Amino acid sequence: MPTTAPAHSLSDVTASDSTLRRFLHGLPGVDAVGLEARAASLGTRSIKTTAKAYAIDLAISMVDLTTLEGADTPGKVRALGAKAVHPDPTDRTTPMTAAVCVYPDMVTVAKEAVAGSDVKVASVATAFPAGRTALDVKLADVREAVAAGADEIDMVIDRGAFLAGRYLKVYDEITAVKEACGGARLKVIFETGELSTYDNIRRASWLGMLAGADFIKTSTGKVAVNATPANTLLMLEAVRDFRAQTGVQVGVKPAGGIRTSKDAIKFLVLVNETAGEDWLDNHWFRFGASSLLNDLLMQRQKLATGRYSGPDYVTVD
Amino acid sequence: MASVFEYAPAPESRSIVDIAPSYGLFIDGEFTEAADGKVFKTVSPSTEEVLSEVAQAGAEDVDRAVKAARKAFEKWSALPGSERAKYLFRIARIIQERSRELAVLETLDNGKPIKETRDADLPLVAAHFFYYAGWADKLDHAGFGASPRPLGVAGQVIPWNFPLLMLAWKIAPALATGNTVVLKPAETTPLSALFFADICRQAGLPKGVVNILPGYGDTGAALVAHPDVNKVAFTGSTAVGKEIARTVAGTRKKLTLELGGKGANIVFDDAPVDQAVEGIVTGIFFNQGQVCCAGSRLLVQESIQDELLDSLKRRVATLRLGDPLDKNTDIGAINSAEQLARITALADQGEAEGAERWSPACELPSSGYWFAPTLFTNVTQAHAIARDEIFGPVLSVLTFRTPEEAVAKANNTQYGLSAGIWTEKGSRILAVANKLRAGVVWSNTFNKFDPTSPFGGYKESGFGREGGRHGLEAYLDV
Structure with a gap:
């Protein structure tokens, strides 16, 4: 891992397709068995009592509460926004979620729904989830979302270009989107399930960070394999090493497939013991999830009252 | 260690294991005091708390145990392999059923983290018994000729670093091949071997097939030197291994040594x-x-x-x-x-x-x-x-x-x-x-263990292999 090299050493990496390829292919390989074993072993940490209470509140505050359906309506998005601001109407000490995450055409509705709160509006863009369209269409998609008030943009990379080895094309697209974002923070989605190998995920992570990603994000939630402890651990190693080398801190967002408090806490343990406590903040770590929030709320009620309430004691939106 | 995310204590409960104030030697299926009445204390290394008082075997007890093993050998070795396998499978299953108890016990007596006893030691112990149970009726096909014969009484001396796992490495292949054993656990970690004695009784293992003699180095020396022992297996330091090799030299005892390393x-x-x-x-x-x-x-x-x-x-x-x-x-x-x-x-x-x-x-x-x-x-x-x-x-x-x-x-x-x-x-x-x-x-990995894989050393790390098909050879007259 190039952790001790001076920060300026990365400036010429993106000079051409071949320098970029040499750099990405020069990153240390990932041993799949070892990576998964490490993720599994951190999954055995036992988080109880005060630590659990801390972790649940932290996890709630890190949720990007998401609806990304063809059937999304203003009513659905408004309900989601209300839930993000007051996740548990019976307990106002419950933290707000970090953001709501919607399609670009729902950004206006979402902004109204969370107005006056700290909840951000994130919008997927760039022809989410496939990303298979022309760059100017993707950029228009981004600009529309930003113009409507999106605080954050979740873009997808061109996996086809990545798998074809055209790294500079992927890089150029990310930088173009970053520019179109203006002041909005950019999350770059790799769709790790389609990149398939851990070596690819490490390369994509560095590629995204070099191109100016504010967050690197596992997946869209629309494919068979989404966030896993192992791919998230790998991306946490990448942001850790990137900061060590460049001084720039980048966030991580696992998305899709994280449904229980137990799972979420395992991810927080990964953050804590890999990237470190600097990432234990919703500015630097998010969960892309929808059903997770209700499980976190039920666990929170259980810790507070000592008994399980059940699904009718949290809101269904 | 991060300070903002402080993990609250998550102790495994001790109440699952019931440690008696004193234990005897396990000879011929019974717990018994040492002939000279000697005892020693075993402490928990993490707190120095005394866990129990354990009988300390002397030369006379070694003789009694070897005699019991010799007596049991005749019937045990004559059992069809499929019958011996049943006992070993039963032992393996009881170990799995009692694994939480044994993990806590091992952690208390040895000082190693519960994470390791729970996730490494105990699963490997059970796996070892399952694996060699499978061999017991297939010895004809192990590559040592038709109907390979057991050696007789095995004298086994094990270390304190993996008390129950080293016991499994020694006892499982010995019993599968039809030998009977006298085993000396280390003086700082005798408890899991004594719990194993209880498991042998629970499994209905015939008396005398397994005998457990807690004690110090002199107990081990007496066991190794006993004239009616046919096989000596030792895991421990190179210095003691050399001493054992000298003791055994010139006798017909078969010897395997698993000693130090500097990997x-x-x-x-x-x-x-x-x-x-x-x-x-x-x-x-x-x-x-x-x-x-x-x-x-x-x-x-x-x-x-x-x-x-x-x-x-x-x-x-x-x-x-x-x-x-x-x-x-x-x-x-x-x-x-x-x-x-x-x-x-x-x-x-x-x-x-x-x-x-x-x-x-x-x-x-x-x-x-x-x-x-x-x-x-x-x-x-x-x-x-x-x-x-x-x-x-x-x-x-x-x-x-x-x-x-x-x-x-x-x-x-x-x-x-x-x-x-x-x-x-x-x-x-x-x-x-x-x-x-x-x-x-x-x-691209380290410290991965599996009962199917032979383990042993070159040079001063010892000789002979334990585990896998190779591990059978040490207990067969081949």
């Missing part, structure tokens, strides 16, 4: 770095480094030394040392005051000889036997810490320039038990592995 973990510049760091940590800090096959020498290619050591130190700083019963503890207690003194002395010698010592900020508990994870850099082949087995959480870091130099340095030791190779290049793994004089060579 080299070789990290090439094209290694998967994050996983290599994990492997280095596992290699030297698993069971507080009290592992004969520990990767206690790190051989790192000089060109990546600085970045690898940065990563390694950052990782070592996250290790959680403390109450072994806490489910989040990574580093437990050293097994005894004696072992702690040995580790301390060798580490001090390393410092005195000019190697650079590093440990993370790490608060040690006030009672019990503790040693912080320690790295030594600027170590050369000439340093004692590069040559002597420390048997503790102390890693000596050396560098190399070429694969040839890595192999030469890795082999330049009196031992030859284990080695590790870290590279993404498959051809290099095969080329280097072929040149290493070590009984087990791991590639």
